[in-house]
């Protein structure tokens with residue numbers, strides 16, 4: 001067969017570093033699927049395109065390699081949308097080949113016609129159609145280059161007649177994606193240093209922009225005698241080997257991180273775009289350094305905002321900083337954080353027949369998972385337990401939907417991670433609601449034989465929403481989930497499966513589950529009444545009132561047992 005545009009497209013993606021393409025074949029995609037089948041790119045055959053987008057996004061985020069997904073026209077390429085929002089917000093370089101009906105039929109509300117420019121403009125750095133065969137290579141290169149350099153999703157719309165057309169001789173366009181080193185000017189660094197050198201009580205708030213800068217960030221804290229709080233996305237990069245760590249702030253953080261930020265006189269934000277303005281201090285001077293200029297001062301007014309990569313900026317800033325001496329401010333929050341951790345670790349259960357709290361389950365997994373395990377996490381209470389109780393130690397990584405906040409990303413992201421890191425242990429911390437949303441792709445796990453380890457935090461409800469409704473003073477509605485034994489479901493679908501209901505069986509089951517050579521699923525019936533308790537100093541008054549109102553309403557409606565159980569489970 002003579003060379004087609006489809007071949008040019010795939011050749012170009014391969015040259016740009018694409019190793020895998022996730023999707024579902026069909027009509028307008030078939031010519032491209034044929035080109036992939038004779039290329040070095042691996043096709044990963046999903047059951048739902050949304051899961052394909054989550055998998056591609058996780059692979060791209062973890063490896064920093066361009067990763068592809070592809071769909072047929074209309075609904076086939078529409079289904080990626082939620083997963084691509086997730087990838088885009090995580091700045092993961094993903095390219096979607098959205099195939100389209102033939103050019104001649106576009107604009108007539110033809111069968112399966114969808115305007116992908118409209119659909120994908122909110123979650124992409126590039127969204128263009130290949131309009132003629134003569135521009136195929138050039139436009140594919142432009143898509144790859146945008147995804148890799150602007151960090152996000154590129155959507156390449158490819159009408160079927162174009163994919164099928166004979167390839168043209170084009171100039172040898174190739175992708176250039178080298179990254180510059182960026183740091184503030186010397187004058188700006190002097191100004192920043194002057195404020196920090198005068199500060200008495202400085203706190204660092206570190207975000208995901210600190211990736212790759214652990215040494216420099218810790219050295220800066222040492223120089224400034226500064227406690228260091230971190231965001232949930234910064235956890236993997238700064239929490240470990242860090243004597244200055246005081247934990248997270250925010251609704252799922254702890255009092256030490258929260259107060260260290262509110263009580264300081266200078267706050268140094270490093271690669272940190274934490275969204276909630278009520279957790280920023282109003283009187284302190286705030287210095288913000290971020291690689292993305294649009295992040296500067298958008299959450300809270302700042303004194304100085306400067307653009308720079310954290311590692312390069314701190315390397316240039318450190319020689320300008322004087323060694324601070326007094327460490328009473330630092331010691332206060334470090335000690336407070338140590339006590340919080342000690343209290344959390346001391347959680348015990350009443351005996352082998354006790355029900356299993358989600359927090360306890362996360363701790364047992366923390367104990368037994370590999371030291372370089374990769375964790376994916378569904379949105380919901382399970383995300384809170386994971387962020388609070390999984391220690392990364394610098395080698396593990398956690399992948400939750402922390403910017404887009406979607407359910408169901410856990411299992412498909414684990415597929416993508418295991419595909420690109422076959423030697424690593426990949427653990428998916430799933431919610432029963434999130435897991436069943438894309439349950440069909442458990443068949444992909446079996447068909448592609450990806451040996452991920454899935455644990456379902458099975459509380460029989462949309463737990464997080466149940467808590468939200470209760471704290472608004474409402475009686476929970478529409479949150480119950482009628483679940484099967486997911487261990488048996490797993491076995492019927494062709495993987496190892498088991499269900500655990502009692503505390504005494506848990507540890508042995510976790511060891512057995514993690515030791516499985518192939519994919520394995522552990523269904524753990526966790527306590528449905530466990531609340532996610534925000535640290536007491538910042539429980540919003542309306543939430544306290546809400547819980548009280550709910551309690552009163554539940555009592556009135558004869559649900560005294562629920563209330564009693566909630567109290568027993570949550571009041572230490």
Ligand SMILES: Cc1ncc(C[n+]2csc(CCOP(=O)(O)OP(=O)(O)O)c2C)c(N)n1
Pocket residue numbers: 378379380381382383405406407430431432433434435457459461462463464465
């Ligand atoms: C796609 C999507 N739909 C709805 C929501 C709103 N939401 C957030 S958490 C949640 C409940 C999750 O339930 P489950 O997976 O069982 O986790 P749990 O909170 O019970 O641990 C819902 C419905 C969302 N974030 N994403």
Ligand SMILES: [Mg+2]
Pocket residue numbers: 380431432433457458459460461462463
């Ligand atoms: Mg649940």
